[in-house]
Amino acid sequence: MSLPLILFFVCAFIAVLGAALLIVSREPIHSALSLILVMISLAVLYVLLGAEFIAAVQIIVYAGAIMVLFVFVIMLLNAHEEERTDWSKMAKYAGVPLGVVLLFWLAHWMAHSGIAAASAAGSGAGIASFSTVDLAKEIFRQYLLPFEATSILILIAILGALVLARKDE
Amino acid sequence: MVPVSYFLVLSAILFGMGVVAFVFKRNIVTIFMSIELMLNAVNLAFVAFARANNEVDGLVFVFFVIVVAAAEAAVGLAIVITLAQNRQSLNVERVNLLKF
Numbered sequence: 001m002s003l004p005l006i007l008f009f010v011c012a013f014i015a016v017l018g019a020a021l022l023i024v025s026r027e028p029i030h031s032a033l034s035l036i037l038v039m040i041s042l043a044v045l046y047v048l049l050g051a052e053f054i055a056a057v058q059i060i061v062y063a064g065a066i067m068v069l070f071v072f073v074i075m076l077l078n079a080h081e082e083e084r085t086d087w088s089k090m091a092k093y094a095g096v097p098l099g100v101v102l103l104f105w106l107a108h109w110m111a112h113s114g115i116a117a118a119s120a121a122g123s124g125a126g127i128a129s130f131s132t133v134d135l136a137k138e139i140f141r142q143y144l145l146p147f148e149a150t151s152i153l154i155l156i157a158i159l160g161a162l163v164l165a166r167k168d169e
Numbered sequence: 170m171v172p173v174s175y176f177l178v179l180s181a182i183l184f185g186m187g188v189v190a191f192v193f194k195r196n197i198v199t200i201f202m203s204i205e206l207m208l209n210a211v212n213l214a215f216v217a218f219a220r221a222n223n224e225v226d227g228l229v230f231v232f233f234v235i236v237v238a239a240a241e242a243a244v245g246l247a248i249v250i251t252l253a254q255n256r257q258s259l260n261v262e263r264v265n266l267l268k269f
Binding site for chain 1: 170171174175176177178179180181182183184185186187188189190192193194196198199201202203205206209212213214216217219220225226228229231232233235236237238239240241242243244246247248249250251253259
């Protein structure tokens with residue numbers, strides 16, 4: 001086994017473990033910390049795929065900003081152990097089988113589809129990396145309008161969060 | 170060299186676990202976190218496809234997904250705070266006015 005393959009399996013295992021811990025743990029803060037584990041291992045996988053810029057953004061924005069917001073809200077609301085309620089019938093009879101079927105169907109499709117087969121033969125992970133210069137050119141030329149629309153979206157999100165979280169006078 | 174299909178399978182597994190967490194969890198903050206898990210799984214698939222086709226466009230999409238996720242987390246958590254102040258509980262089963 002080559003080094004990238006070992007790195008991939010270690011990180012994939014950590015990511016799946018973190019996702020499982022998110023499902024199993026009853027304390028919301030434990031779920032948040034295991035989600036950070038998933039995000040950091042995904043950042044390592046992005047580096048493995050040659051997307052260093054996305055890996056940095058993943059660490060800074062996702063594991064940094066967004067998860068800090070989550071942890072902050074959990075602490076603020078003093079969210080303690082989840083109440084153990086009997087599951088609704090929908091969750092028990094539709095949710096579990098659908099989740100399992102979706103998981104296996106997606107995994108099967110992604111492993112056997114024409115795209116995956118064609119790409120697996122050609123370029124794999126661990127060769128060259130995407131240049132951040134190319135990414136910037138793409139964003140600021142071809143995708144300039146979506147980029148500018150994003151700034152308006154963020155402005156509206158800030159206003160929305162302020163209005164929602166404000167105490168009524 | 171890792172085949173790209175491995176990344177796609179991992180992405181599918183993470184997405185499925187996100188769906189399961191979304192259905193199982195009772196705490197509204199944890200449900201939000203499972204949405205973030207699903208977004209992360211989709212991002213991994215985007216990067217894997219970008220690698221497979223050697224196109225930068227996939228990374229641009231990941232960039233936008235991350236931005237939208239940040240905006241969504243800000244607004245969503247504001248809603249959660251308002252909800253917690255009004256209901257004194259984070260359990261989604263207590264928020265059932267619109268339940269069919």
